[in-house]
């Protein structure tokens with residue numbers, strides 16, 4: 001690492017903390033933020049000195065490119081506190097790599113490791129109190145980058161802002177999740193930006209998801225855009241299907257985001273003798289398995305909810321209910337993954353990183 005900007009980071013501390021006003025038992029996801037935020041600006045071809053300062057709104061020009069052309073990317077991560085009050089990150093190097101992969105695809109500058117990883121450690125060190133002990137308590141971390149250069153000419157910005165904000169969260173139970181298998185809308189297409197964690201991928205999902213909500217379904221299982229025959233992702237999560245005792249999940253690629261939770265669950269499952277097949281399951285195979293009773297489970301996988309079991313799905317106006325499973329793969333794998341994250345089980349993979 002040539003530069004070492006993070007060693008000269010400016011820290012302006014908040015005069016008072018709002019932590020005592022927060023009800024940590026009753027948090028709704030992503031609404032409350034900690035006392036500080038990290039900002040690092042890119043201009044004249046270089047990253048400037050990062051600063052950590054009190055969390056507050058900021059001004060940017062109305063013609064900033066982020067508003068008009070959607071140059072915006074983000075990451076989602078969590079910090080965990082163990083029983084000895086140490087704070088841990090989970091595979092932050094994966095989020096760092098993915099962030100720069102997203103940056104490249106959106107014609108944005110790469111951030112350096114010392115700004116991304118060093119910045120995470122610096123702000124988390126300051127906000128340790130906000131990471132609560134006990135399984136289910138986490139501090140959700142949202143690194144993001146936006147184009148702040150002004151001017152409505154349709155070309156990449158020359159100025160960017162990288163930020164990290166932090167939000168205390170309880171692991172959530174999202175209620176019973178029923179899904180619709182997409183027959184018309186698509187999340188991503190070959191050659192598109194589906195493999196990037198780009199803000200625009202999310203806004204593009206809102207309308208079809210709203211239509212699904214109106215029909216009583218919480219999420220959509222996305223299929224490939226060309227034929228709508230291959231099962232790809234569940235909402236904003238990767239997706240797993242269990243047929244008999246085999247787990248299926250689609251290979252990541254241009255249309256499927258390379259989730260950290262997904263690849264960690266694959267490794268844990270295989271270590272523990274569960275057969276995992278990484279291939280695109282076809283809608284037709286899913287329907288057949290649902291009809292003959294071999295379909296046991298469907299679950300989404302992602303940082304926010306970890307594992308999200310699906311109770312049933314709709315396809316071409318038929319509804320298929322999943323069996324109620326004791327000791328499901330979803331619950332076993334969630335337990336094993338979160339035990340590693342909270343340092344309650346040995347991290348044989350070397351995934352956890354101390355702050």
Ligand SMILES: *Cc1c(COP(=O)(O)O)cnc(C)c1O
Pocket residue numbers: 076197233235236237238257258259260261262301302303304
């Ligand atoms: C973020 C995201 C995921 C999950 O990734 P994790 O690294 O496991 O949090 C899956 N699919 C999409 C489309 C995503 O944006």
